[in-house]
Amino acid sequence: MTLRLMSVHAHPDDESSKGAATLARYAAEGVEVLVxxxxxxxxxxxxxxxxxxxxxxxxxxxxxxxxxxxxxxILGVRQRFxxxxxxxxxxxxxxxxxxxxxxxxxxxxxGALVSVIREFRPHVVITYDESGGYxxxxxxxxxxxxxxxxxxxxxxxxxxxxxxxxxxxxxxxxAALSRRWFQALHEAMLDRGVPSLIGPVLDEWPDDAPELExxxxxxxxxxxxxxxxxxxxxxTQMGPDSPFFAHPREIEREVWPTExxxxxRSEVPTTVPEDDLFAGVPxxxxxxxx
Numbered sequence: 073m074t075l076r077l078m079s080v081h082a083h084p085d086d087e088s089s090k091g092a093a094t095l096a097r098y099a100a101e102g103v104e105v106l107v108x109x110x111x112x113x114x115x116x117x118x119x120x121x122x123x124x125x126x127x128x129x130x131x132x133x134x135x136x137x138x139x140x141x142x143x144x145x146i147l148g149v150r151q152r153f154x155x156x157x158x159x160x161x162x163x164x165x166x167x168x169x170x171x172x173x174x175x176x177x178x179x180x181x182x183g184a185l186v187s188v189i190r191e192f193r194p195h196v197v198i199t200y201d202e203s204g205g206y207x208x209x210x211x212x213x214x215x216x217x218x219x220x221x222x223x224x225x226x227x228x229x230x231x232x233x234x235x236x237x238x239x240x241x242x243x244x245x246x247a248a249l250s251r252r253w254f255q256a257l258h259e260a261m262l263d264r265g266v267p268s269l270i271g272p273v274l275d276e277w278p279d280d281a282p283e284l285e286x287x288x289x290x291x292x293x294x295x296x297x298x299x300x301x302x303x304x305x306x307x308t309q310m311g312p313d314s315p316f317f318a319h320p321r322e323i324e325r326e327v328w329p330t331e332x333x334x335x336x337r338s339e340v341p342t343t344v345p346e347d348d349l350f351a352g353v354p355x356x357x358x359x360x361x362x
Contacts, residue, residue: 075350076104078194078240080185080218082173082210083113083158084140085306089316090205090248091198092147092299093292094331094349099148100295103350106192107144107151108185110214111173112136115160120311128308135308142305146298154184159209174209178220181213183231185221190235195357196349197222201245201284201334219243222337241353243337247284251277253328257319260327269318288346289330296321 077098081087087095087107099105113136118124128135137153144151156173168174173181189197199218204211224230226239251274258270300317303310310316335344342352 074102074104075353076106076192076194076196077349078106078108078189078192078197080108080110080197080199080214082110082200082204082208082214083116084109084136085113085143085303085309086211087151088143088147088299088302088306089310090246091331091333092302093295094290095149096147096295096298096302097290097292098349104192105147105149106188106194107147107149108154108188109140109151110154110181110185110217111156111158111210112153113158115158115169115172116309118308120307120309120314122311123307132308136306139306139308143302146302146305152188154181154188156181156184159213161208168209172209174213176213178216179231181217182220182224183234185217186225186231187234189221189225189240190238193238194240195353196242196244197240198244198246198333198349201247201336203282205246205248215245219336239339241339241357242335242342242349244288244333244349245284245336247286247332247334250286250332251281251283253332256327257324260323261319264323266320266323269315284334286332287335287344288333288349288351290333290349291330291347293325293329296325 079087079091079095095105112133114133118128140151156176157171159168159172159174162168200211200215202215204215222240222243226237228237254270254273258268258274261268303316340352
């Protein structure tokens with residue numbers, strides 16, 4: 073049986089800034105990888121001045137779909153939109169827009185994801201933790217929907233209209249872009265006499281921000297270049313001068329050559345720390361005909 077990995081994200085470009093080298097590594101090793109994107113990013117902004125043109129803003133949803141297709145090809149993965157509408161990032165006190173993903177009934181949103189899980193039959197699912205990684209309503213809703221779908225997909229009594237039951241074996245939360253990661257890169261750059269732009273990020277880091285426990289570190293430095301090319305494919309969201317590219321990659325490969333995860337659920341015995349998202353998946357599953 074070919075191992076299968078599903079990574080669930082809120083918007084196009086999230087998959088390329090959070091865990092993309094992991095996806096590229098497993099895809100290169102023959103794992104079937106599917107990125108599920110809950111919304112189309114319709115209410116996002118054009119963050120790269122080099123492509124901020126009227127025709128791009130007039131068809132942002134279409135442009136972002138094209139960017140997503142290009143990024144998926146670079147990573148060597150499949151991709152599917154779940155079909156919900158971007159919630160945007162309302163100012164404090166402003167209501168969420170009617171019909172957006174964050175307001176979609178849980179049964180509707182989770183049912184759509186259960187259908188994809190039962191069709192693709194992943195052994196491992198990745199998404200965000202309870203905080204969403206940052207407090208965007210779509211990221212937080214992605215967490216809620218994915219956990220509901222993970223727990224329901226294996227139960228034939230739940231969402232019976234969504235196809236034949238399939239229970240994924242492991243659920244992980246992204247532990248990307250942590251304070252520890254920023255701190256390590258900042259100190260390494262200063263130690264080498266390389267100017268760092270990370271200091272202000274650390275200065276503004278909330279004292280009460282949670283730090284997710286890392287249980288699993290996936291070694292993937294040889295795929296950082298692929299990750300970066302996928303990120304640049306989302307040209308409306310980042311260009312070469314984006315903060316995402318502000319640290320030298322050779323320093324990152326030296327001081328933090330992994331992408332990190334928190335094991336939230338496991339249907340198979342495993343021992344942490346892990347270095348493989350498929351740790352504990354039994355040989356009987358790996359060798360079973362698809």
